[in-house]
Amino acid sequence: IEYFMENGGRFTFTTGRTPHGIGGLAKEIGINFPAVVFNGSGIYDFEAGKTLYDAYLDDGVDDVIDFIVREVPDCAVMAAGDDVQYCSRENDIMKVYYKVSHYEKLEFKPHRSMTERKKKIIILATEENVDKIAKTVRGSEYADKYNYMKTNWFLFEILPKGVSKGSALKRVTEMYPPFDKILVCGDGENDIEAIKFADVGIAAGNAM
Numbered sequence: 001i002e003y004f005m006e007n008g009g010r011f012t013f014t015t016g017r018t019p020h021g022i023g024g025l026a027k028e029i030g031i032n033f034p035a036v037v038f039n040g041s042g043i044y045d046f047e048a049g050k051t052l053y054d055a056y057l058d059d060g061v062d063d064v065i066d067f068i069v070r071e072v073p074d075c076a077v078m079a080a081g082d083d084v085q086y087c088s089r090e091n092d093i094m095k096v097y098y099k100v101s102h103y104e105k106l107e108f109k110p111h112r113s114m115t116e117r118k119k120k121i122i123i124l125a126t127e128e129n130v131d132k133i134a135k136t137v138r139g140s141e142y143a144d145k146y147n148y149m150k151t152n153w154f155l156f157e158i159l160p161k162g163v164s165k166g167s168a169l170k171r172v173t174e175m176y177p178p179f180d181k182i183l184v185c186g187d188g189e190n191d192i193e194a195i196k197f198a199d200v201g202i203a204a205g206n207a208m
Contacts, residue, residue, distance in 0.1 A: 014165040040168035041119035076124040081116035121158040166193025
């Protein structure tokens, strides 16, 4: 990566994490291009320390969360905003998420009590229940209201309509042209749109 950047390459992340959640790694590696964060609901310039783009969910997403919880009561719910991340329901899968993501335990707040604007919703459940949630939501009255995706076997996420890593990557590359060639590597359903957008798309060996 260092060799790539030293010779003119621009390297960054397209991630589901918040700027805070990826900041340590960005600093350690020293990325030299704005990062796609919140799975496309944000673009953040770590060098300048500022947000370049934001997308938000409307209040109707609370109805979708209630619908999912009724269908799969044994699920956890997280809501992420600009500088906040709350947990409104917990289960054993949350412990896995904290370990994998190196997060401390999140503050509890019911999703309808969250006054900050939401950028994405994360539903945590068993693999079987994540598949059930995906199938149920995509066959419901809410199917076309938001962008839904499985980001791994225990995570299902809700984003604003039309928002994805691919849409945000397209936006940021248009902000800072030109590019000779764009390469994207990913392993989850949330990476598909970015991989399609790239000149060269690479799926990791353990990809979904």
